[in-house]
Amino acid sequence: MAKLxxxxxxxxxxxxxxxxxxxxxxxxxxxGGFWQPITGGVEEGEEILYAARxxxxxxxxxxxxxxxxxxxxxxxxxxxxxxxxEYVFAFEVEDIDVKFxxxxxxxxxxxxxxxxxxxxxxxxxxEALTKIHQYLSGII
Numbered sequence: 368m369a370k371l372x373x374x375x376x377x378x379x380x381x382x383x384x385x386x387x388x389x390x391x392x393x394x395x396x397x398x399g400g401f402w403q404p405i406t407g408g409v410e411e412g413e414e415i416l417y418a419a420r421x422x423x424x425x426x427x428x429x430x431x432x433x434x435x436x437x438x439x440x441x442x443x444x445x446x447x448x449x450x451x452x453e454y455v456f457a458f459e460v461e462d463i464d465v466k467f468x469x470x471x472x473x474x475x476x477x478x479x480x481x482x483x484x485x486x487x488x489x490x491x492x493x494e495a496l497t498k499i500h501q502y503l504s505g506i507i
Contacts, residue, residue, distance in 0.1 A: 373409040374453040375419040376492070378499050379427060381460050381477070387503055389483045389496065392426065392467055393474040400473075401488035404496070406453070419456045427475075428466030433459040438502045442491050455495040457503060 379390040391402045407422035409415055416437070423429045436457040443452050467475050478486065480500045487493050 371409050371411055372449055372451050373415065373418075374451055375407060375409060375415060375422055376453050376455045376495055377405040377419045377423050378455070378457045378496060379405065379423070379429070379460050379465075380457060380499075380503065381463055383477075386479060387500065388463075388477040388479060389500075390427065390463075390465065391476055391478060391483055391486055392472040395471060395473050398471065399488075402486040403489065403492050415454050416456070419454070419458075423458060426468050426471060428468075429458070429460060429462075431461040433461045435459075436499070436502065438498060440495065440498045442495065444491055453491070453495075455499065457499045 380387050389404070391404065393402050394400055405422050405426045407418065407425065409418040416435075423432070436459070438455065438457065440455045441452055442455075443450055445451070463477055465475050480496065483496055484493055487496065
């Protein structure tokens with residue numbers, strides 16, 4: 368299937384004694400070696416939420432999602448003169464034992480919001496996490 372100029376970003380989180388913890392994955396060195404949430408492309412004919420679920424399964428092996436949040440947040444960026452739109456979701460998980468894809472990532476960690484901001488490389492990822500954190504802080 369062809370990839371569209373649309374991507375998803377899924378921020379996995381859980382509640383730990385009143386604190387929100389977020390999952391970060393470190394890309395393999397040959398893929399940049401930076402920390403980020405789950406991201407991936409939307410394929411032709413695929414619904415955006417389905418793509419988000421698929422990317423979670425591919426990158427983290429998650430089956431037990433407690434609740435999904437669509438905060439209606441998107442951002443755009445350019446890759447090789449092509450505008451990409453990325454849709455951001457947050458998935459609350461019940462189990463934090465991640466079976467991450469070693470084809471794409473070398474490490475994972477669960478961190479607080481403040482710690483995550485220090486690890487994330489891209490400003491767009493930081494902004495998305497901030498939107499999610501503000502939203503979740505208001506409802507949880």
